[in-house]
Every structure is written in C-alpha cells, then in structure tokens.
Amino acid sequence: MSVETPPAPDIAAVVQSLRAAFDSGVTRDLAWRRGQLAALERMMLENEAEIAEALKADLGKPFGEACTAEIDFVRKEASYARKHLRRWAQPQRAASPLAIQPGQSVIEASPYGVTLIIGAWNYPFQLVLGPLVGAIAAGNCAVVKPSEMAARSSALLKQLVERYLDPRAFTVVEGDADVSTALLAQRFDLIFYTGGEGVGRVVMAAAAQHLTPVVLELGGQNPCIVDETADLAVAARRIVWGRFLNAGQICVAPDHVYVAASVEARLLEELKAAVATMFGPDPKQSPDYGRIINARHTARLQALLADGRAVTGGQADVDDCYVAPTILTEVAADAPILAGEIFGPILPVIPYMTLDAPLAAINARSPALALYAFTKNKATADRIIASTRSGSATINDVVVFMANPNLPFGGVGASGMGAYHGRFSFEAFSHRRAVLRRSFALDASVRYPPFTKGKLALLRRMA
Structure with a gap:
C-alpha cells in the first residue's frame, strides 16, 4: 500500500511556533512534562496493533520484534523517565570555596530550547520517540523528522503525535532529503541525529553554522x-x-x-x-x-x-x-x-x-x-x-x-558522539547550568583594587 507524499510544511513557521511555546515557559513545568510522558506511554499501549501493522508494511518486521524493540522499548523509556524525573531535575549542590562565601552553588538541568530529532528507518518509532523522551523530560520543544523510507510508520507517527502530545511543543515533519535540508538550515538549540556517518557529517556541518550542539548516533563495523x-x-x-x-x-x-x-x-x-x-x-x-x-x-x-x-x-x-x-x-x-x-x-x-x-x-x-x-x-x-x-x-x-536504562548508549569517534537512554537521555537534552547565589553581606574589600602586598597575599590564599 502506497502512502501519499505529504505537503511541504512551512519549516520556518513551524520552528517559530515552537520557539514561542518554549519562551512561554509551558515546557518547564514538571507536572506538564510528566503528563506528556504518560501520554506517550498511552500512545504506544493503545495503538500497538496499528504500529505493528505499519512496521510490517515498511520492513516486514515480525510482531514480536515490533512489540519488544519498538512499542515496549519506547513505553518503558517513557515510564522510567516519568518515574525518575523529579529526582533528575533536582538541582545538584556544589561546594563553594572560601573566596565566594557566603554563597550557595548549585548545578541546574536547564532545557536547551527548540530541538530537532532526525530518525532512521530501521527502527522508525524507537529511534525518534526514544530521543523524544529525553527532550520531553528535560523540558524542550521538538521537531521530529522520521525517515521517509519507512513511509507507513512515518505517516502513523505524525498522526499519533498530533493526537496524544501537546501540539504547541511537539510536531512531526515528514518529507524527503530536501525537507531535512530545509530543517537543518534553521537555528535549533540541539540536534539529535540517528543514521549513517555520511549524513552525520552533513548534520554536523549544518549545526556548525549556528554553533548548535549535536548528538550523533551513527554506526560502523561492530x-x-x-x-x-x-x-x-x-x-x-x-x-x-x-x-x-x-x-x-x-x-x-x-x-x-x-x-x-x-x-x-x-x-x-x-x-x-x-x-x-x-x-x-x-x-x-x-x-x-x-x-x-x-x-x-x-x-x-x-x-x-x-x-x-x-x-x-x-x-x-x-x-x-x-x-x-x-x-x-x-x-x-x-x-x-x-x-x-x-x-x-x-x-x-x-x-x-x-x-x-x-x-x-x-x-x-x-x-x-x-x-x-x-x-x-x-x-x-x-x-x-x-x-x-x-x-x-x-x-x-x-x-x-x-x-539497561542505567547504561548510556552512544558511539565514539566515527560511530557517534553523545549518549542517551534512561537518565542519559535527560542529560543529553539538558544544559548543566552553574548557578551561584550570594547575599550583600561580607563584601570584603580585599577583592577590590588598589592591591597592597598584604591584600594580594590574602587574596591568593583565599583563592
């Protein structure tokens, strides 16, 4: 059964809409994030037959493989993230040296913003929805670009995401390499790509134009x-x-x-x-x-x-x-x-x-x-x-x-950069933001010029 080619979307308008949603702060709320993860769980559970049918049409994928490696994999990733999200999102305390006392130092997991997830055709659901779990958990918006080579899965994925997830924050863009090229011309805050080394280099070069960080899940000879x-x-x-x-x-x-x-x-x-x-x-x-x-x-x-x-x-x-x-x-x-x-x-x-x-x-x-x-x-x-x-x-x-959600999945060198699964997905889509809070008390003059020999010696000891 053939699948009609979807109309070309207005890529710039899509990204602009998601950026407005991110700037509104809707994705930062933990309850909202957990709700989206729960919706993703329901999406996989309630549409098992349709997903398996699409995978059968695209890849002849056996039902057992469709269940374990696609449907259950995504559902379990979403469930794991939902259950652990509060702990993952908790700011981590960091020690503060004497020179900045009194002060409180923490490391916060900050969302990148508007992200792009480009998936591969061999696991059409797992390889876009697995990263999407990380994007949701970390509080990002996301454009999801499935592979056009798995056309039935791509079309179904778009339908399901539109039905189950918040359309203000998440959208699926279908299309061929020209659509991917148009997406890569936009400024994203993180790009997550799964596929071959050759296209990985193209993605990285495009990201460099905007100094956008990338996660590349590639391959090679194992x-x-x-x-x-x-x-x-x-x-x-x-x-x-x-x-x-x-x-x-x-x-x-x-x-x-x-x-x-x-x-x-x-x-x-x-x-x-x-x-x-x-x-x-x-x-x-x-x-x-x-x-x-x-x-x-x-x-x-x-x-x-x-x-x-x-x-x-x-x-x-x-x-x-x-x-x-x-x-x-x-x-x-x-x-x-x-x-x-x-x-x-x-x-x-x-x-x-x-x-x-x-x-x-x-x-x-x-x-x-x-x-x-x-x-x-x-x-x-x-x-x-x-x-x-x-x-x-x-x-x-x-x-x-x-x-094992407790192990990172990712390559090194030509097989990729960055890692995800479990907590590592949350971290892949989070910026580790240093936050220092100080009071107006104890504003020691030793830090300010002019520097005497004694002040400089004291300042160096404090540092």
Missing part, C-alpha cells in the same frame, strides 16, 4: 571475538539472534566474527544450527524473519554475498526485498563486505591464530558503536576491553545492553 574457551552453542545462539534481528538492519548487531582457528569449524556448525532452529528450513517463510527496507538495499546486499562462501543462506530475492540469513567464511581481509557497515543479514566469520590478530584489525578501524567478545577467561575479556575503543562493550552476549 566486531565480535569468540575464543577457544567460549561455550560455542550459547555464543552461536546469541550471535545469530543479534545478527539477524530486523533482518540485520540494526546498528548494534555484530558485523563480523573473529573466531579462534581451533574452534572455527565447530562454531560454524553451531551458527548454522542456530539459524535453522530460529528460522526453519526456509527463512523466507518464517513469521519471525523480516525484510530489507527496499529493493536498492537488497541489491546492495546481494552483491556482498559474493565476498565469501556461504555456510548457510546465500539466497536473495530483490523483488521480495529478501536476503536469507547468511553465514560467510573464506572472506578476504580486503573484501568489500568488511569495508563498511553491512546493515543486513550477512555474517562473515574470520579465523585467527592468536588474539593479537583481531585486536590489531579492530584497532586499525574507526571505533565501533558496539564490541562483543565470548570467552570464559576473565583475563582475555579484560584485555579485549582494555586494548580497544568502542561506544560499548559486552562480554558473552550481544545487543542486550540496550535494555
């Missing part, structure tokens, strides 16, 4: 190491689950596996068995396996299948936007599939003789958004973490760190 001590059956199940979630279109999926050569054959068999168990003899018919976003991306992935020998999978149907869950071996170090983020259901497996080899390969790349390792050896795990850089690191599992 490595996974499996050593000879790992429980191979468990490791294989967890890797297969994480790699083929959303048909591999997930920025924190393991992109390739480095495995100790002594256990490579056994791991390949376990990976093959895990694929068969989860998706059956024909994954194309599995209700738990999705589709690629469009034919263009399907063709791109189909070309990458030639970069190795398929242990399982290897089939593609461009017309159906289908690429089978594929495990590749015999992949050359300079193969195109290892040159950038795969963003699809293909997993290269690369043997190594000593741990030095994968560590060197990992460190030769830009820091990953996520790094994974499977080992029973604590010293090995510690070495891998200490010897590498990445946005996150998980030992003996993949992806599930995303479910």
Whole structure:
C-alpha cells in the first residue's frame, strides 16, 4: 500500500511556533512534562496493533520484534523517565570555596530550547520517540523528522503525535532529503541525529553554522571475538539472534566474527544450527524473519554475498526485498563486505591464530558503536576491553545492553558522539547550568583594587 507524499510544511513557521511555546515557559513545568510522558506511554499501549501493522508494511518486521524493540522499548523509556524525573531535575549542590562565601552553588538541568530529532528507518518509532523522551523530560520543544523510507510508520507517527502530545511543543515533519535540508538550515538549540556517518557529517556541518550542539548516533563495523574457551552453542545462539534481528538492519548487531582457528569449524556448525532452529528450513517463510527496507538495499546486499562462501543462506530475492540469513567464511581481509557497515543479514566469520590478530584489525578501524567478545577467561575479556575503543562493550552476549536504562548508549569517534537512554537521555537534552547565589553581606574589600602586598597575599590564599 502506497502512502501519499505529504505537503511541504512551512519549516520556518513551524520552528517559530515552537520557539514561542518554549519562551512561554509551558515546557518547564514538571507536572506538564510528566503528563506528556504518560501520554506517550498511552500512545504506544493503545495503538500497538496499528504500529505493528505499519512496521510490517515498511520492513516486514515480525510482531514480536515490533512489540519488544519498538512499542515496549519506547513505553518503558517513557515510564522510567516519568518515574525518575523529579529526582533528575533536582538541582545538584556544589561546594563553594572560601573566596565566594557566603554563597550557595548549585548545578541546574536547564532545557536547551527548540530541538530537532532526525530518525532512521530501521527502527522508525524507537529511534525518534526514544530521543523524544529525553527532550520531553528535560523540558524542550521538538521537531521530529522520521525517515521517509519507512513511509507507513512515518505517516502513523505524525498522526499519533498530533493526537496524544501537546501540539504547541511537539510536531512531526515528514518529507524527503530536501525537507531535512530545509530543517537543518534553521537555528535549533540541539540536534539529535540517528543514521549513517555520511549524513552525520552533513548534520554536523549544518549545526556548525549556528554553533548548535549535536548528538550523533551513527554506526560502523561492530566486531565480535569468540575464543577457544567460549561455550560455542550459547555464543552461536546469541550471535545469530543479534545478527539477524530486523533482518540485520540494526546498528548494534555484530558485523563480523573473529573466531579462534581451533574452534572455527565447530562454531560454524553451531551458527548454522542456530539459524535453522530460529528460522526453519526456509527463512523466507518464517513469521519471525523480516525484510530489507527496499529493493536498492537488497541489491546492495546481494552483491556482498559474493565476498565469501556461504555456510548457510546465500539466497536473495530483490523483488521480495529478501536476503536469507547468511553465514560467510573464506572472506578476504580486503573484501568489500568488511569495508563498511553491512546493515543486513550477512555474517562473515574470520579465523585467527592468536588474539593479537583481531585486536590489531579492530584497532586499525574507526571505533565501533558496539564490541562483543565470548570467552570464559576473565583475563582475555579484560584485555579485549582494555586494548580497544568502542561506544560499548559486552562480554558473552550481544545487543542486550540496550535494555539497561542505567547504561548510556552512544558511539565514539566515527560511530557517534553523545549518549542517551534512561537518565542519559535527560542529560543529553539538558544544559548543566552553574548557578551561584550570594547575599550583600561580607563584601570584603580585599577583592577590590588598589592591591597592597598584604591584600594580594590574602587574596591568593583565599583563592
């Protein structure tokens, strides 16, 4: 079912309207913020079927994935923020040195103002509404720009936000790259972008024109190491689950596996068995396996299948936007599939003789958004973490760190900057404002010129 192209909005008028709402002070009230978060919870709960249907239309997303990774994820983020907001918003006391006594120093969480949230198509609800939770909690207004590539989800998102959230403070703007360009030409107080590195650079350059701070959630090649001590059956199940979630279109999926050569054959068999168990003899018919976003991306992935020998999978149907869950071996170090983020259901497996080899390969790349390792050896795990850089690191599992609201989610270097989830979302959308309150008492003359030798010595001791 096609979705009509929405009319181009008056971008400047939209931003001006939100700025007037922010300047009115409506978003600063904690009760109002908590009410908006509660409304967001209701939005996800009351429209579960419609959201799942839109995700199915756009991505062939299985109902279970739609519930857990989109609907429940956003609902839980909003609930967590609502329950903790009063404590997060409480000013933090800071010590005041002798030189400014009597005085009271605090750090206040101050909203930035009018923010822009640009989402990605692979998780059309989570990747705009997750950041929106932070924007609401911190007291900001927001323009939400979903990806036009997930057209059904984008249209539904606009309808729901208009129905449930305060239209004075929040608006969804639909459209293509031209609309995004027009948005980026406006002055925002914070821009939050999720997507690829290339567009991330465009966003950052546009933000620089107004000296606007940015949060960039990007991607890259996420490595996974499996050593000879790992429980191979468990490791294989967890890797297969994480790699083929959303048909591999997930920025924190393991992109390739480095495995100790002594256990490579056994791991390949376990990976093959895990694929068969989860998706059956024909994954194309599995209700738990999705589709690629469009034919263009399907063709791109189909070309990458030639970069190795398929242990399982290897089939593609461009017309159906289908690429089978594929495990590749015999992949050359300079193969195109290892040159950038795969963003699809293909997993290269690369043997190594000593741990030095994968560590060197990992460190030769830009820091990953996520790094994974499977080992029973604590010293090995510690070495891998200490010897590498990445946005996150998980030992003996993949992806599930995303479910912990007490951990920040974000990249480093080319995989992004800034972090969110849980309290970190509130902090991402807050300026830490220093506030000092003093009285008119004890206005010591020692601070004022002219400075005698004695006054200067006393002033330096006080400082």
